[in-house]
Amino acid sequence: MLPWTNICGLEDAEAAARVINERGDTGFSRRGRGGTSVSSAIDVASLFLDQFPGRATKKIIDISANGENNDGLPVQPSRLKAIAKGYTINAIAIPAQDENPGHQLASYFADYVIGGPEAFVMKPTGTSDYATALRRKLVTEISMNVDPQFPSEN
Numbered sequence: 001m002l003p004w005t006n007i008c009g010l011e012d013a014e015a016a017a018r019v020i021n022e023r024g025d026t027g028f029s030r031r032g033r034g035g036t037s038v039s040s041a042i043d044v045a046s047l048f049l050d051q052f053p054g055r056a057t058k059k060i061i062d063i064s065a066n067g068e069n070n071d072g073l074p075v076q077p078s079r080l081k082a083i084a085k086g087y088t089i090n091a092i093a094i095p096a097q098d099e100n101p102g103h104q105l106a107s108y109f110a111d112y113v114i115g116g117p118e119a120f121v122m123k124p125t126g127t128s129d130y131a132t133a134l135r136r137k138l139v140t141e142i143s144m145n146v147d148p149q150f151p152s153e154n
Helices: 010-023 038-050 075-084 105-112 127-143
Strands: 060-065 088-093
Touching (some): 038 060, 038 075, 060 127, 075 088
Parallel strands (some): 060 088
8 A cells, every 4th residue: 555645747656656566565455365345445445535635636446356246245335335425436347268248247347336427447358458458547537527526326
C-alpha cells in the first residue's frame, strides 16, 4: 500500500514505483484463501476513497479479477454503496483459457460489478495482454470528463 500520493508527472510516478518496489506487498491480503471476493475489494477501496484527504473530480475503484465473487459477502450491496457515494467501479475481466462462451466473465462484471459515471469493463485476450489492458484502462479513465455531481445508476 502506498499512502495518498500526488503523482503529477514521470518523476512522481517513478518515485511512487520505487516505494512500492522496495516495500513489496504490504496491502490487505487474503493469503490462504482460494476464493475471489469482489465485494471485499470494493469495500476496502471505498474505505480508502472515503479517507481521501483532498478533492477529486473522479473517484474510481478498479477491479481486476479472473473469477466471479465467490467468497465473502454478496457483491451487490458493496457495489450499490460505492455507487451511492459517487464512486465509479471499472473492471478488467481476465478470461480463463477454457472460458464458457455462453457465460463470459466480462458479462458478469458488466451486469453485477461495474457502476457509476461512465463505468466500463475491459477484457484482455489473455493473461499476456493484461499489461496492455491495464494501460488502456488507465488512459481511458484519466481522459474521461465525468461530472461527479451526477452519479449513474449503472
